[in-house]
Amino acid sequence: MSEKDAATIASERTGDRDTRFFGQPWALAHVFGVEMWERFSFYGMQIVLVYYLYFSVSEGGIGMPQATAVGIVGAYGGAVYLSTILGAWVADRLLGSERVLFVSAIVIVAGHIALAVLPGLLSVGVGLVLVAVGSGGLKANATAVVGTLYAERDPRRDAGFSLFYLGINLGAFAGPLLTGFLRTSLGFHWAFGAAAVGMALGLLQYAVGRRSLPEAARRVPNPLPRSRYPLAVGIAVAAIAAVALLVAVGVIRADNLSLVVIVVVIAATIAYFAVILASARITRAERSRVVGFVPLFIASVAFWSLYQQQFTVIPIYAEKRLDLNLLGWQMPPDWVQSINPVFIIILSGVFAALWTRLGSRQPSTPVKFAAGVAIMGVAFLLFLPFAGGGAMSTPLLAIVGILFVFTVAELLLSPVGLSAATKLAPAVFQTQMVALFFLSVSLGTAISGWLAQFYDPENEVGYFSILGAIAIALGIALALARRPVLALMRDVR
DSSP states (O other), rough: EEEHHHHHHHHHHHHGGGTEEEEEEEEHHHHHHHHHHHHHHHHHHHHHHHHHHHHHHHGSSSSHHHHHHHHHHHHHHHHHTTHHHHHHHHHIIIHHHHHHHHHHHHHHHHHHHHHSSSSSSHHHHHHHHHHHHHHHHHHHHHHHHTTTSTTTTTTHHHHEEEHHHHHHHHHHHHHHHHHHHHHHHOOOOOHHHHHHHHHHHHHHHHHGGGGGSSSGGGGSSSOOGGGGHHHHHHHHHHHHHHHHHHHHHSSOOGGGHHHHHHHHHHHHHHHHHHHHHHOOOHHHHHEEEEHHEEEEEEEHHHHHHGHHHGGTHHHHHHHTTEOOETTTTTTTGGGGHHHHHHHHHHHHHHHHHHHHHHGGGEEEEEEHHHHHHHHHHHHHTTTTTGGOTTOOOHHHHHHHHHHHHHHHHHHHHHHHHHHHHHHHHGGGHHHHHHEEEEEHHHHHHHHHHHHHTOOTTTTTTHHHHHHHHHHHHHHHHHHHHHHHHEEEEOOOO
């Protein structure tokens, strides 16, 4: 075979012509795999974490007040997505997305090991910090790497992100099943250990396949001058010292952690938008697209503030309100968290095929976002028929139906949001625009933890009806504003 023929074959196996992974580029399989195992460990650990924090010491937990526990879980989830800023910055200025992804996977493994082997609050403090930083670095950069696999106008892009989302949810399905079984059978730290093993498998798989990723995934789009390295190190040290001081003097506490994260994320969001919009390195069209992303960002925050209550309110609801008796066998409440991923696995292919079939006739991004937020509001209203029913009064089938609606809303917004972030991003802020989308997830997740303190099983009507109505109203407002938003997006649908 001539060198020319070999080059031609290599070319056909990359970019637009590569269809070896279910019609998508083969390199997608490697990012698919590491993200799948990361979600296995993340979701498997997170649902166990809720119970670990508020279960009594005699039950193997720490014995925190329930309101404090859900606030910490919301703040932790918010911190994961907040740390995408750090991961995105390091990728764009120092190492490139692919290298940051690899290092982040190593940090996540270390965090899960800390949760498994360290005792009590020490395991929570060390483990959650490591997992939050590592997951943030992995999430923004995994998404950015997927974006490098497609040409700008490749019609497979949304379908590819939906397939990527399928990998996420394969892990999210299996994680709670295994960790929930281990928690109820052997104890909390066995469950945390399973999360560590899962992430280690993901790291191994990615280490083997990472060389096949395109060179664009390793490119540093906006290198930091070496003369500015000392300033960056100084800022990092000062930030860590400031957090330590605020914790020491009692400004940052376990019972206000979610509110602290909310304030930090809002400040980071304003700063991030300001830096990108003020940059002299973006064009007028790119600046307009960033402005067009603002209403999508707000809608995303509203969506995630409800959706992420799967990890705050719904674990409590599952333990105290659901009838989990199946023919005399008591199902672990942890397993409720695997219902949503099942629907994602089933429906993500359906949505990917739908967007591919519709092509240019599919609904625009603002319309998809509007529908996702409004349907999420409807899902909260579906709790109302069961409000005030008492302990173990809600049928398991009811939560299955409600989480089905959660899933439909999620598929209209989440994979579409990831794709929109890569399409609307200025050339020099590719990974950081993805981080901006994750900032909306961060803010929504932290808000979900803050809102969860107002959930009262004795007064559920007000909680579910008010939040549901607000989400529906926001969805309708975005739908009505779709034309001016599309105008700002400049030919990006």
